[in-house]
Amino acid sequence: MDIKQIHDLVKLINKSNIGELSIEQEGFKITIKQKKEAAQHFGSPLVQQFPSAQQALSQPQPGGASSATTGKSKGEDSPKTDNLITIKSPMIGTFYRQAGPDKPIFVSVGDEVEPGQVVCIIEAMKLFNEIESEVSGKIVKVLVEDASPVEFDQPLFLVEPS
DSSP states (O other), X not given: OOHHHHHHHHHHHHHSOOOEEEEEETTEEEEEEOOHHHHHHTOOXXXXXXXXXXXXXXXXXXXXXXXXXXXXXXTOOHHHHHTOEEEEOSSSEEEESBSSTTSOXXXXXXXXXXXXXXXXXXXXXXXXXXXXOSSOEEEEEEOSOTTEEEOTTOEEEEEEEO
């Protein structure tokens, strides 16, 4: 089962009243559960291994307007926040800013990024997936704490395009 199929399953659970789905095939097993509180408040499923994902959703979920407001509170001008590009999580997992405890951080605020450059790692089902930038520009804000759970399509970074 590839990541696209997993994303499709998450979307299916999200749009249905299914509380839990388990699939097992050829040594691979996945269980997706939808918490009742999360389904009512956010309309998104949660994977069993992330019980605190509801807390992680409460901050970044509102989207662009909230991110722009947050950027202003850091002392940035409003014209700069209008053209920011958001790098979002392509999967559910755990967000890491570096490859290991003794490794350097992939990107920090103020760093220039190019398309194809690794900006973080998301661990999903014991697999470490490198997330690459699709744009060139300068990292303006990191929206997620290191080693915290992230949801599919959750904003991770704000980039000022160059």
